[in-house]
Amino acid sequence: MGKITLRNVQKRFGEAVVIPSLDLDIEDGEFVVFVGPSGCGKSTLLRLIAGLEDVSDGQIMIDGRDATEMPPAKRGLAMVFQSYALYPHMTVKKNIAFPLRMAKMEPQEIERRVSNAAKILNLTNYLDRRPGQLSGGQRQRVAIGRAIVREPAAFLFDEPLSNLDAALRVNMRLEITELHQSLETTMIYVTHDQVEAMTMADKIVVLNAGRIEQVGSPLTLYRNPANLFVAGFIGSPKMNLIEGPEAAKHGATTIGIRPEHIDLSRETGAWQGEVGVSEHLGSDTFLHVHVAGMPTLTVRTGGEFGVHHGDRVWLTPQADKIHRFGADGKAL
Amino acid sequence: MATQHSKTAARLMISPAVILLFLWMIVPLSMTLYFSFLRYNLLMPGMESFTGWDNYYYFLTDPAFSAALTNTILLVVGVLVITVVGGVLLALLLDQPFWGQGIVRVLVIAPFFVMPTVSALVWKNMFMNPVNGMFAHIARGLGLQPFDFLSQAPLASIIGIVAWQWLPFATLILLTALQSLDREQMEAAEMDGASALDRFLHITVPHLTRAITVVVLIQTIFLLGVFAEILVTTNGGPGTASTNITYLVYAQSLLNYDVGGGSAGGIVAVVLANIVAIFLMRMIGKNLDA
Numbered sequence: 001m002g003k004i005t006l007r008n009v010q011k012r013f014g015e016a017v018v019i020p021s022l023d024l025d026i027e028d029g030e031f032v033v034f035v036g037p038s039g040c041g042k043s044t045l046l047r048l049i050a051g052l053e054d055v056s057d058g059q060i061m062i063d064g065r066d067a068t069e070m071p072p073a074k075r076g077l078a079m080v081f082q083s084y085a086l087y088p089h090m091t092v093k094k095n096i097a098f099p100l101r102m103a104k105m106e107p108q109e110i111e112r113r114v115s116n117a118a119k120i121l122n123l124t125n126y127l128d129r130r131p132g133q134l135s136g137g138q139r140q141r142v143a144i145g146r147a148i149v150r151e152p153a154a155f156l157f158d159e160p161l162s163n164l165d166a167a168l169r170v171n172m173r174l175e176i177t178e179l180h181q182s183l184e185t186t187m188i189y190v191t192h193d194q195v196e197a198m199t200m201a202d203k204i205v206v207l208n209a210g211r212i213e214q215v216g217s218p219l220t221l222y223r224n225p226a227n228l229f230v231a232g233f234i235g236s237p238k239m240n241l242i243e244g245p246e247a248a249k250h251g252a253t254t255i256g257i258r259p260e261h262i263d264l265s266r267e268t269g270a271w272q273g274e275v276g277v278s279e280h281l282g283s284d285t286f287l288h289v290h291v292a293g294m295p296t297l298t299v300r301t302g303g304e305f306g307v308h309h310g311d312r313v314w315l316t317p318q319a320d321k322i323h324r325f326g327a328d329g330k331a332l
Numbered sequence: 333m334a335t336q337h338s339k340t341a342a343r344l345m346i347s348p349a350v351i352l353l354f355l356w357m358i359v360p361l362s363m364t365l366y367f368s369f370l371r372y373n374l375l376m377p378g379m380e381s382f383t384g385w386d387n388y389y390y391f392l393t394d395p396a397f398s399a400a401l402t403n404t405i406l407l408v409v410g411v412l413v414i415t416v417v418g419g420v421l422l423a424l425l426l427d428q429p430f431w432g433q434g435i436v437r438v439l440v441i442a443p444f445f446v447m448p449t450v451s452a453l454v455w456k457n458m459f460m461n462p463v464n465g466m467f468a469h470i471a472r473g474l475g476l477q478p479f480d481f482l483s484q485a486p487l488a489s490i491i492g493i494v495a496w497q498w499l500p501f502a503t504l505i506l507l508t509a510l511q512s513l514d515r516e517q518m519e520a521a522e523m524d525g526a527s528a529l530d531r532f533l534h535i536t537v538p539h540l541t542r543a544i545t546v547v548v549l550i551q552t553i554f555l556l557g558v559f560a561e562i563l564v565t566t567n568g569g570p571g572t573a574s575t576n577i578t579y580l581v582y583a584q585s586l587l588n589y590d591v592g593g594g595s596a597g598g599i600v601a602v603v604l605a606n607i608v609a610i611f612l613m614r615m616i617g618k619n620l621d622a
């Protein structure tokens with residue numbers, strides 16, 4: 001229940017090709033996160049799977065059945081929209097019950113499922129309110145409630161947390177992860193947020209201009225990015241990418257080193273540089289160091305490393321953490 | 333408008349308009365009220381005298397009054413039903429993407445720009461005339477007897493004409509409301525397994541209630557005072573078959589030269605209109621909050 005396969009899926013809007021051709025396998029019970037820059041086709045891909053857009057070419061299989069021509073309701077998927085898309089004139093209870101009413105379910109069964117969902121999502125006290133009288137996080141939970149009562153084969157989330165403040169986002173992130181662990185249903189989740197992608201995913205799909213750049217577990221993408229795009233996209237702050245003679249020394253066109261894999265010293269090291277901006281986050285400090293013949297390097301260090309603008313420091317990249325890329329941008 | 337100072341300034345600024353409006357309303361109203369208690373006939377100038385409630389008594393007990401009251405209600409309700417139902421359907425149609433959308437939308441709005449007198453005359457002479465009218469031609473073409481709309485179904489014909497004039501207004505308001513419906517809500521309903529009819533009933537109609545309220549409120553105000561269409565088509569006849577309260581007041585004061593009786597009718601009309609307004613506000617005005 002919940003295995004989704006895309007074969008050679010293409011999407012064009014008139015002349016514009018948004019998804020050139022894409023193959024993807026999503027296993028039952030997996031938590032898959034789509035990430036990529038704005039406008040790369042994440043939402044479009046999700047809507048293709050949901051059936052809200054028609055594919056221009058290719059095939060979508062859900063649990064082994066060809067779902068390419070199926071209307072959304074028949075696919076057995078539930079979607080949580082970025083704007084929540086709650087029905088404003090219905091109470092929370094009616095909102096959650098709506099898909100069940102549409103399925104002509106017995107009233108007792110509806111009642112049972114709605115109160116069950118309300119309990120899981122902490123909404124029991126709000127069942128008689130309208131969406132307009134709820135906070136953002138509560139609305140989000142109602143939208144999730146409306147999705148879970150149907151017991152779908154898979155959940156689709158399109159940036160569900162992007163309208164929430166930082167603290168609430170952390171909370172909801174945990175709640176969704178917990179929900180996934182208790183329901184064991186396939187979830188496909190679109191996000192911009194690095195942290196959400198890294199912490200929630202079983203599998204991350206990195207998209208760029210409608211193409212899949214790499215698919216893998218969060219740590220695979222972190223440790224072994226397949227190309228420059230993934231290297232620059234996964235990880236925060238971004239990996240330092242260095243071209244020129246320094247890269248040639250390692251037999252590559254470009255080398256990459258993450259800020260957390262550079263050792264910092266006041267006395268000695270491989271590269272000497274001058275500290276520019278330093279960002280103190282309390283637990284960490286990010287230094288932007290200017291080194292002659294290289295782009296500004298970002299270095300992560302402990303929160304207590306006292307440096308000032310203009311200080312001279314020595315940097316040493318950890319040899320086994322250097323990523324090497326060829327002229328075509330692919331990892332060597 | 334938070335501080336005391338800005339409130340005072342605001343009151344001061346709007347006071348000329350409010351005072352002017354107030355005078356504009358109160359002067360004719362009090363004169364009408366005054367006339368309604370006079371025996372005031374234009375055929376007997378200079379013979380005005382105070383008669384107490386006589387004018388009201390005669391106006392309210394006139395059999396034409398109850399006929400006019402019924403006609404007024406039928407006219408208002410009939411036009412409202414046609415324009416709201418037709419307006420929703422037209423708005424749904426116009427909201428679909430199709431070729432030539434812009435031109436069709438302009439055409440749909442067009443009847444609203446035609447003056448009531450003109451459109452009623454066009455309907456009377458070009459469409460409903462039993463000899464030369466378009467409908468008569470069509471009926472003869474089909475081998476049927478032409479139907480004399482204005483003498484055989486005068487009220488229904490007038491309802492048709494007035495509804496034709498107001499349909500664009502309703503369509504326009506409902507169309508804009510329809511366009512403000514969140515697309516994701518529709519998509520969510522689609523994913524929730526709602527059929528097209530379910531989506532219309534559970535999402536579109538509730539979304540439109542506010543716009544429908546506005547249409548009903550505004551149209552009711554204007555429909556209570558329909559006059560030109562009746563004057564140029566049926567003259568309220570045959571008999572009182574298409575006389576509404578407004579036309580009855582006109583007939584009383586200007587055709588019978590009885591200014592006193594007409595004024596009493598006018599006051600009755602004002603009272604009735606206010607009763608309707610209170611009902612409307614009670615029943616559907618609450619839709620406008622929230």
Ligand SMILES: Nc1ncnc2c1ncn2[C@@H]1O[C@H](COP(=O)(O)OP(=O)(O)OP(=O)(O)O)[C@@H](O)[C@H]1O
Binds near residue numbers: 036037039
């Ligand atoms: N209905 C449409 N008609 C034409 N082009 C469209 C349509 N919908 C999306 N696009 C285009 O497809 C591309 C991908 O859009 P999409 O919404 O999938 O991006 P996204 O990855 O979700 O971006 P974001 O992270 O900003 O939400 C964009 O370039 C967009 O302009």
Ligand SMILES: [Mg+2]
Binds near residue numbers: 042043044
């Ligand atoms: Mg998007």
